[in-house]
Amino acid sequence: MTTVDFLATVDGYPKPDDKIRTTSSKVQGGGNAGNALTCAARLGLKPKIISKVADDAQGMSILEELEADGVDTSFIVVSKGGSSTFSYVLVDSQTLVYFDGMSMEASLFFGQEAAGNNIPILVEAESPREGLDELLKLADFVVCSTRFPQAWTQAPSIPSAMVSILLRLPNVKFVIVTLGEDGCLMLERKDADVEERNVESFLELLYKEKDDSLAIPTSICSNMVPEKMLPFAAQVAAAKCRALGARTGLPHRTDPRLASFLC
Secondary structure, three states, X not given: OOEEEEEEEOOOOOOOOOOOOOOEEEEEEEOHHHHHHHHHHHOOOOOEEEOEXXXXXXXXXXXXXXXXXXXXXXOOEEEOOOOOOOOEEEEOOOOEEEEOOOOHHHHHHXXXXXXXXXXXXXXXXXXXXXXXXXXXXXXXXXXXOOOHHHHHHOOOOHHHHHHHXXXXXXXXXXXXXXXXXXXXXXXXXXXOOOOOOOHHHHHHHEEEEOOOHHHHHHHHHOOOOHHHHHHHHXXXXXXXXXXXXOOOOOOOOOOHXXXXXXX
16 A cells, blocks of 8 residues: 555653644555665665556645656556555566555455566455465465564464474465564574474574564565574664654665675
8 A cells, every 4th residue: 555644753642632732743645565666776775666557646745746856656556635555666687576464355366466467465464364374374474563473373482383384384484573662573494394393492493683664575575594694674664763643764775884795
């Protein structure tokens, strides 16, 4: 999904019926797919988006901002009096397809096309929903929210749920769980013939880092190893957090703080 975000900074979250003044405000593009594309473009990839916007001022603003950051918007449909609730991303043409979990019918159609052409698929899973199981079966990489692994697997803990995800989805190379201010966990498949076993035997493959999922598509396209991938994503996330909104602080490939990862 790609949207417009209205951002406001306040001294404290208002109580019901309170009237407070903002100390600063900003209007910028948002949405999981739009943000991931913007990040990929700034980090040197050539992403394309398939989505839909209305023909109003906000829709035009969405297009202009994505184009200014180097995102190819030629596949976006502009409709009269409506807006889209789905989008998916192509990064570097035939390198990676990213799905943000919206509109399963469209995602499954394009996912099957991608799988049939041996294009790697990254799925972001925030909550269980109809059709997601089928999409996950097509995935090569999974990034999910804190609550998703246990909700989807009914496992007693996040680590055991991550193991269960790899067991249920034999094509998935790694799964990442974002943990908010606590960073993230990543479990990578090392054995092509994983069998049911004690969770502790997997923990040596579990990586933890302060991370944000926005830089993961770029990491995959750059063939980074996990030990390098998560610190890179953490550096991008740290830069993003220095400014208001999801996109303002996203660094560009030329940022000296990223030089050691992209050389």
